[in-house]
Amino acid sequence: EAGVAQSPRYKIIEKRQSVAFWCNPISGHATLYWYQQILGQGPKLLIQFQNNGVVDDSQLPKDRFSAERLKGVDSTLKIQPAKLEDSAVYLCASSFDSSVYEQYFGPGTRLTVT
């Protein structure tokens, strides 16, 4: 079974630029998550989708971050404009559905904002 795919793996941008990350979850998984992991810390949930609907986006900085999962499969997370404090690894995870607790994580995208 193929795992969660993410791209790009690494991205370096200057502050105030925009960036987008892509995630393709495990086939058949209805729930998709985006996490932000700052160096030395545990992942923090940014947004959770159930199919193409948002379940939880309470910790998403909506003035600069946006995410979509239009067809209920792959998802895109965007930052516009980026700030220095956005430097982190952005992890995507999926689970069969929201009542199944085991989440499968992708390798992440390491973002550096200079």
Next chain:
Amino acid sequence: GESVGLHLPTLSVQEGDNSIINCAYSNSASDYFIWYKQESGKGPQFIIDIRSNMDKRQGQRVTVLLNKTVKHLSLQIAATQPGDSAVYFCAEIPNSGYSTLTFGKGTMLLVSP
């Protein structure tokens, strides 16, 4: 606010030793806990889970203990191997029925041959 935290940021052991990684949680309403392993450059990988109605659960070389009285969780790794070197996170599900995880800060386990 509610949080999950770890007592030790770094644990160094010798190959073959048993390792114990600890975690304190503050949300007494959490009913599900998971341990994740994260190797450098990779996403977290599920290790073992435990529900709040259990005190102990065993997997292959790993055991999770839950002490609800003091809100403490531990991960025991038997016969630790160099491949076990990674950062270990405990995570809790604060709301039953939903899969939203709250992660702690992590403990780095270093295994020397």
